[in-house]
Amino acid sequence: MQKIVIPHKNARARNETSALNCTLSHDYILIFVHEEEVLTAYLGHTDGLNREQLDSQGSDKADKGWIELHCECFNDPEKVYTTKANPNLHDRFKEEIVCEKGAYELTPDKSKTIMQTNKSHLRTMIKNYNASGNGSDMAKHDCDEDGMGGEEESQENFGRFNRELAKKRAELKGQDDLLLVDGDDRSSFLVMNTVDLLYWWDVMDELEMIFVFMGKLHDGVNSSSDKTPGATARRRVGNDANSNSQSNKKSKTGSKDDIQREMVKNVGRINNTLNIATAAILRQRISDAKDKMYQIEDALDELDKVADERKYQRNVRRLEELQKDIDSYELQLSDLEESEDAQPRELTYQAASV
Incomplete structure (x- = not known):
């Protein structure tokens, strides 16, 4: 080959x-x-x-x-x-x-x-x-007679591609285009990546x-981490330690607690929506910056480094600026997606002209 x-x-x-x-x-x-x-x-x-x-x-x-x-x-x-x-x-x-x-x-x-x-x-x-119903790990829910569902995430099913299940699902759904690639539809989840x-x-x-x-482990038990456990991990550990005593306490202000819980849920939904929108903006900026880099790289290939030195160096500097933008966006996106308690933030943006 x-x-x-x-x-x-x-x-x-x-x-x-x-x-x-x-x-x-x-x-x-x-x-x-x-x-x-x-x-x-x-x-x-x-x-x-x-x-x-x-x-x-x-x-x-x-x-x-x-x-x-x-x-x-x-x-x-x-x-x-x-x-x-x-x-x-x-x-x-x-x-x-x-x-x-x-x-x-x-x-x-x-x-x-x-x-x-x-x-x-x-x-x-x-x-x-995993959530789409299109992945091969979901095929067993579509194909098995017992209709098993709601399976807990594990090494055996999280993000795994099972060729036989994928082909079986594609056959049942009449998806001839997927059969041509043995049911492998993972590329459809790239989006702008x-x-x-x-x-x-x-x-x-x-x-x-x-x-x-993916670190699908209890956040509070990984001793190899050099960082302080996140707020979610600390809260989970604290809840585990105090679960017995907390379960024995009865709230004397049940109605107020209910209202507060509902308010927290509503704020969480708003934050989640804003975070999704923020992530989409960041991905688009990353994609746009990479497109500009490809254009500049093609332009560099056409330049003579000696004869066109000034223009060549200017394009190199533009590449470096765009790369810094991409690094910044990716770090923001990583931070946003990593934190379960992420809050909306003001995006940093440094435009690099082409």
Whole structure:
């Protein structure tokens, strides 16, 4: 099968930014497939550090974390990975893609930003996939005679693609177009996200790590986290600790409590609506900025770096400005989607002309 090589265009102009183009994004996730040490370290991180690891933190004998190991592999010019062909997932993956390194240098801080941003986008995609009734994990509810439903999220069903169930569902629904791709409809949940997220999804499904990657664990028990548990986690832990005593108390102002609870619900609904609108605006701004970057990159290809030096440098600066905008939008979007208690905020916007 023919292999296609997609080099990283204008890598030097983006070298100090945190975002990746699609090819390097494939490279990022493929490390978990080909480097067992990185995958093992990442899974160990999500399980939490044991006592020996905790005691060794900051010492000379401390093991490298998954991020350090991952960055070493990513930046190693000798480690070149290739995607597998999967035309059913998306037309982009009809053939294998050789992920050449280019000049991009990955740092731990950039890696964390990339991981967190893509996790946020994927969480939304998979949530919609599970809720739509179109995903293969929903096929059993359509196809099984017992009509089982309401199944709790788990590693076995969260975001998983089951080819046989997907084909069965497509046959029952008479969806000939889906049958052509073995019922794989995950690409329809991209919305305005980039295609590389589909490959992340597929790789994590193959490695059976979607549930772990999405952090579908009790927020208050992950000892590997270096952050204070969020408000939701703290509230949940507090509720667990005081559930017995609270259940024995009777409210003397039941009507007032009911009114307050209803007011809180209404405020929550308003905030949720505003957050959805804010997220849509951010995604559109990201999409527009990326379109402008592609236009500028095409223009750079037509310029002579020496003869057109002034125009060339001006376009490079525009690329850097757009990339900063994208990073800002993605961080805002990640923060918005990560927090269950997110409040509407004023968006920052720095227009970069083309």
